[in-house]
Amino acid sequence: ALTVDVNDQNKRRRQILNEFLDLKGNIRVFCRVKPLGASEKRKPPVASDTRNVIIKLTETKRKTYNFDRVFQPDSSQDDVFLEIEPVIKSVIDGYNACIFAYGQTGTGKTYTMEGIPNSPGIVPRAIKGLFKQVEESNHRFVITFSMLEIYMGNLKDLLVSQATKPISPIPLSLSIHTDAKGEVEIENLVTIKVKDFDEVFKLYKVGCRNRATASTNSNSVSSRSHCMIRVSITCLGASERRRETNKIWLVDLGGSERVLKTKAIGRRFDEGKAINLSLSALGDVINSLQHKNSHIPYRNSKLTQVLKDSLGQDSKTLMLVHISPKEDDLCETICSLNFATRAKNIHLGQNESTE
Ligand code: ADP
Numbered sequence: 001a002l003t004v005d006v007n008d009q010n011k012r013r014r015q016i017l018n019e020f021l022d023l024k025g026n027i028r029v030f031c032r033v034k035p036l037g038a039s040e041k042r043k044p045p046v047a048s049d050t051r052n053v054i055i056k057l058t059e060t061k062r063k064t065y066n067f068d069r070v071f072q073p074d075s076s077q078d079d080v081f082l083e084i085e086p087v088i089k090s091v092i093d094g095y096n097a098c099i100f101a102y103g104q105t106g107t108g109k110t111y112t113m114e115g116i117p118n119s120p121g122i123v124p125r126a127i128k129g130l131f132k133q134v135e136e137s138n139h140r141f142v143i144t145f146s147m148l149e150i151y152m153g154n155l156k157d158l159l160v161s162q163a164t165k166p167i168s169p170i171p172l173s174l175s176i177h178t179d180a181k182g183e184v185e186i187e188n189l190v191t192i193k194v195k196d197f198d199e200v201f202k203l204y205k206v207g208c209r210n211r212a213t214a215s216t217n218s219n220s221v222s223s224r225s226h227c228m229i230r231v232s233i234t235c236l237g238a239s240e241r242r243r244e245t246n247k248i249w250l251v252d253l254g255g256s257e258r259v260l261k262t263k264a265i266g267r268r269f270d271e272g273k274a275i276n277l278s279l280s281a282l283g284d285v286i287n288s289l290q291h292k293n294s295h296i297p298y299r300n301s302k303l304t305q306v307l308k309d310s311l312g313q314d315s316k317t318l319m320l321v322h323i324s325p326k327e328d329d330l331c332e333t334i335c336s337l338n339f340a341t342r343a344k345n346i347h348l349g350q351n352e353s354t355e
Contacts (some may be wrong), residue, residue: 013082027286027317028068029344030083031337034108034324035073044325046333048072053323053337055330065337067344073325077115080320081125087316088129088248091233092137096310097248099126102279102339103322104332105223105255112320113252114208123229123250127200130231130248142234144191145200147207148174150302151225152274158207158227159190176305184309191232204229223255224271226278226303249310253279256339257332278303279339285311286319286343319343 033048045056048070055063069083087097099122101109115121134141147158155174175187194200211227232247256279259272281301288296289312298308311317321340323333 013085026312026315027290027319027343029319029321029340030069030071031065031067031321031323031340032071032075032080032108032112033073034322036325040326045327045330046323046325055334055337063334065341067321067340077112077119077121077125080112081122084122084126084318085129087318088126089133090316091130091231091246091248092133094235094244094246096246096315097317098251098307098310098315099248099318099320100251100253100282101320101322102253102256103336104257104324104329107322107324107329107336109252109255109322112322113250123204124197124201126248126250127204127231128197130233131197134233140236142236143194143200144232144234145194145203146186146189146191146230146232147204147228148186148189148230149211149225149227150278150306152271153278153302155186155189155302155306157188157190158210159192159203161210162192162203162206163190176302178308182309184306186306200231224268224275226254226275227252228306247310249307251307253282256336258335261331277301283339283342286317290344 031048031053033046033053036042036044047054047056049072050070051066051068053065053067053070055065057063071080084099087099091097101113101122103109111121113121113123115124130143134143145159149156149158155176157174174189177185177187179185192203194203207227207229211225229250230247231250232245234245254275256275257272259269259276264272278301281297281304284297284300285304296312298304298311304311309315319340321336323329323336325333
């Protein structure tokens with residue numbers, strides 16, 4: 001039985017890779033539906049199959065949203081990573097790439113990106129995958145790792161404590177520049193040369209800890225900031241003179257819940273507002289790219305400025321929209337599905353049906 005499984009998986013892997021290469025446009029949108037908790041009401045108003053999410057609006061009215069791929073509540077981390085592998089491969093093949101986890105707080109963004117101890121998510125698997133591909137390649141590569149967060153519109157380095165040479169007694173502020181070739185540089189960002197997965201994983205854990213300890217209420221900060229990981233890969237050509245650097249951003253976005261609905265006040269209101277603004281700026285950029293507009297509004301948020309050279313053009317972008325199946329979350333679920341629909345290439349997938 002095991003050999004059949006492996007063969008099936010390899011077949012699916014080849015199929016996914018072909019689909020990915022055929023992809024018109026470079027942005028794919030996937031949706032992951034969180035499983036219901038043991039004590040939660042059965043028969044939720046959200047149903048799904050491998051391409052569609054169906055929302056029960058009333059007893060007789062349904063709305064269907066379709067996606068490049070839907071991960072149903074019983075999908076495993078393996079299932080998710082299998083579909084994501086081509087994006088990782090594209091970085092070795094010379095593209096920049098970007099994977100986002102989008103959704104309301106509590107819908108599983110961190111579960112998908114970071115994972116839990118016995119069920120690792122995309123970040124550790126992607127990094128392992130990159131090292132494996134580098135080892136199997138005939139070229140030599142230099143790999144670097146950086147990690148930052150965007151909180152209230154400000155960039156914060158999560159690896160300052162790991163800088164080999166302390167840069168300054170007070171952390172330098174990070175600033176974003178675009179060079180003559182259109183490549184984004186983040187001045188003062190700690191960038192660490194790494195040689196294997198274990199080294200990256202240690203840095204990643206330090207970054208996650210730095211993120212959580214920045215506030216007395218860690219949940220609040222992790223859902224009110226965007227956490228961004230950058231892995232850069234420079235291919236040293238045979239002569240070592242031809243150098244080409246590509247990068248992948250792995251982004252756990254702040255919770256998308258609308259701040260006015262959460263009745264937050266004070267600092268939480270401001271934090272929520274900052275997240276809402278930057279997520280809508282991201283949505284505008286992706287939508288403009290999909291429509292091939294001449295002006296792409298990258299400058300409207302720090303998030304889109306940082307990602308300018310990794311979104312659009314020759315980059316591969318994957319948006320993983322997370323939703324809750326629960327009745328209580330239905331308004332936010334519909335908002336997330338609408339955001340995802342705007343991010344998609346073809347707008348025909350949405351239809352309402354009456355039974
Ligand atoms: P978010 O990052 O979107 O706020 P989390 O990733 O923290 O959400 O998920 C909230 C809780 O639900 C966590 O305890 C997480 O382990 C659990 N969870 C989320 N998605 C899944 C899933 N697909 N399978 C099992 N548990 C999940």
